[in-house]
Amino acid sequence: MAKHKVAMLTAGGLAPCLSSAVGGLIERYTDISPETEIVAYKSGFRGLLMDYKIEITPQMRDKAHVLHRYGGSPIGNSRVKLTNVADCIKRGLVKDGEIPLQVAAERLAADGITILHTIGGDDTNTTAADLAAYLGANGYDLTVVGMPKTVDNDVYPIRQTLGAWTAADVGARFFDHVSNEQSAAPRTLVIHEVMGRHCGWLTAATARAYIQRTKHNEYIDGFMMNQELKNIDGLYLPETHFDMEQEASRLKEIMDRTGYVTLFVSEGACMDEIVADREAAGETIQRDAFGHVKLDTINVGSWFQKHFAKLLDAERSMVQKSGYYARSAPANYEDLRLIQSMVDLAVESGLNGISGVTGHDEDQGGRLRTIEFPRIRGGKPFDLSTPWFAEVMDYLGQKYRPVN
Numbered sequence: 001m002a003k004h005k006v007a008m009l010t011a012g013g014l015a016p017c018l019s020s021a022v023g024g025l026i027e028r029y030t031d032i033s034p035e036t037e038i039v040a041y042k043s044g045f046r047g048l049l050m051d052y053k054i055e056i057t058p059q060m061r062d063k064a065h066v067l068h069r070y071g072g073s074p075i076g077n078s079r080v081k082l083t084n085v086a087d088c089i090k091r092g093l094v095k096d097g098e099i100p101l102q103v104a105a106e107r108l109a110a111d112g113i114t115i116l117h118t119i120g121g122d123d124t125n126t127t128a129a130d131l132a133a134y135l136g137a138n139g140y141d142l143t144v145v146g147m148p149k150t151v152d153n154d155v156y157p158i159r160q161t162l163g164a165w166t167a168a169d170v171g172a173r174f175f176d177h178v179s180n181e182q183s184a185a186p187r188t189l190v191i192h193e194v195m196g197r198h199c200g201w202l203t204a205a206t207a208r209a210y211i212q213r214t215k216h217n218e219y220i221d222g223f224m225m226n227q228e229l230k231n232i233d234g235l236y237l238p239e240t241h242f243d244m245e246q247e248a249s250r251l252k253e254i255m256d257r258t259g260y261v262t263l264f265v266s267e268g269a270c271m272d273e274i275v276a277d278r279e280a281a282g283e284t285i286q287r288d289a290f291g292h293v294k295l296d297t298i299n300v301g302s303w304f305q306k307h308f309a310k311l312l313d314a315e316r317s318m319v320q321k322s323g324y325y326a327r328s329a330p331a332n333y334e335d336l337r338l339i340q341s342m343v344d345l346a347v348e349s350g351l352n353g354i355s356g357v358t359g360h361d362e363d364q365g366g367r368l369r370t371i372e373f374p375r376i377r378g379g380k381p382f383d384l385s386t387p388w389f390a391e392v393m394d395y396l397g398q399k400y401r402p403v404n
Contacts, residue, residue, distance in 0.1 A: 004351065005037040007053075007108065008117040010073040011044030011080070011124040015149040015163030016170070016329045017339050019074050021119050023067030024343035030061045033351065039111065043076035044120070045127060048104050049093045053111075068336065071328040079288060081123070083130050101134040108135075108142055115143045115350035121150035121161070122378025125357050129373035132355050145346045145370065146357035151327050154199035154380040158359035159366050162339055166332040167195070167202055171322040172209035178320045179214075182229045182260040189261050189309050189317040193301035195327065196266040197293075200237025201382040203266035206322070207235050208392050210264075215395075228258045232396055236304070238268040239381050240400040248311035250398075255312045263308070267300050267323070274303050341368060 008025055010018045022040070029036050038056040041047035054075060067074055081087065082100040094100050108116060118128040125146040132144040148158050151167035175192050182188050194203040214230045233254050236242065255261045275285055275293060286297045301319035309317040331339060342358040349356065349370040356370035363375075382389075384402055393400060 002114075003035060004033065004114045005039070005112045006115045006117065006350065007039050007041060007048075007111065007113045008075070008119065009041040009044045009048060010075055010077050010149075011118065011120040011127070012077060012150070013079075013121070014072060014077060014327045015121075015151050015161075016071055016166035016327065016331045017149050017162035017335055018077070018119060019070045019072060020068045020331045020336060020339050021147055021149070021162065021343060022074055023064045024339055025117055025347065026056060026061055026064040026067075028343050028347045030064070032347065039113075040075040043078040044124070045080035045082060045104065046078040046093060047076070048107055049080070049082075049088065049100060051107060069330055071330045077120075079123070080127070082127050101131060102138075104131055105135055105138065105140050109140055113142060115145065117346060117350065118144065118146045119149055119162075120146070121148065121152070122155045122376065125155070125373070125376050126378070128357075129376060132373055143350050143353050144355045144373075145350045146373075146376075147342050147346055148357055148359050148376075150378075151202050151323075152196050152199045153201040153205075154196075154378055154382075155359070156377045156380045157362040157371065157375060158357070159362050160338060160360060162342065163327070163331065163335060164202060164205070165334045165338070166329055167326040168205035168209045169332055170329040171202070171206035171326040172213050174322040174325050175206070175210055175320070176213055179230055179262060181318065181320075182262065183224060185316040186259050187255060187313065187315040188259070189255075189263070189305070189312060189314040191263045191265055191301050191304050191308075191317070191319045193265050193267055193319055193321045193323070195323040196238065197268045197271075198238055198379045199382050200239050200266045200269070203237055203264055203269075204235065204382060204386075204389050204392060206326075207232055207264045207396075208388055211392065211395060229260060231262060232264055233261045234263040234398060235393065235396060236263065236269040237266045237382060238271065239384055239403055240269075241403045242400060244307065244311075248308065251308065252312050255314065261308075261312060261314070263304060265301055265304050267321075269300055270303065271300060274300065345370060 040054045042052040088094045088100045128146045135142050149162040153161045153164040196202045219226045345358045357376050360366045
């Protein structure tokens, strides 16, 4: 077998899997191909363009198992689109006149890399696909194998992305504490904003995990700490449409009866309406290098707060966001198992010269395989026909209909 030199990078936003995936790749190569050199490009594709890298030493290999305990990325992240030449030049990642894809390819060749592992979401892996296509078209002998991470769980055709299960579980734990704010003042509206630009999977899964976590709580009759205080009263996703007047009437009855209302809101819910309203008012909407609206400038939770606080006659209202807390957590048991299976396949594919993204292929019966790069894309909506989602909405007593 030819001697290999492996590089890895993590990119895009954080997810509760990056540290473990990096550790897992190091461990797996050390187990089955100990002679293989390993480097990591710091801060994703930015480090690749600027030649910032970490040499993985024998001491780091010996302690790679420690990485499974932590969230974040031990090699750093960034958001860089290699085909967005103007943005790369503006940020000083390449010089004027240079082509980022060419700079990246030449850096990999100069470093003697034969296998590149990219760990990221749809933007990372579509960028990896662009790079793999460029390498193939220009005679570079290099295998690119991606691993899919995103708390949104919205990558076609992958059934489950790395980190999403953990983010839902941690988000539920986060809100278990926050929900007690309902006891701080009468007529309180608490909004839990959960990550999810185009896909409501994480918001729905977090609600499900929260319900499972709290529905068997023991309370003392007569006190205000009870099941109603811990309930979720409304769940709003990018895929669902609701009538503001009808929802306000339903929620007002709950507020009048109990003195508190709790809403779970995806950060992408009603985003199109909010963007349209702001652009109509003459505002310029900020977007990132991939053309995505910068959600922290839109503040969907605040939009819900503004409208519903008034309609419900709330005396106190707040928006609490679990996103950064949840996405920075270490992987839980379910994700650790998923990471290990994808790591094993990624290493096998790399050594066998098979490029693509590891994942359970929904178009091939959910089989774990290395999926061809051209089939990878983001924006996969949450499937509202998922059985457990119907159970969640029945539990909430909320009616909904699909956006389209």
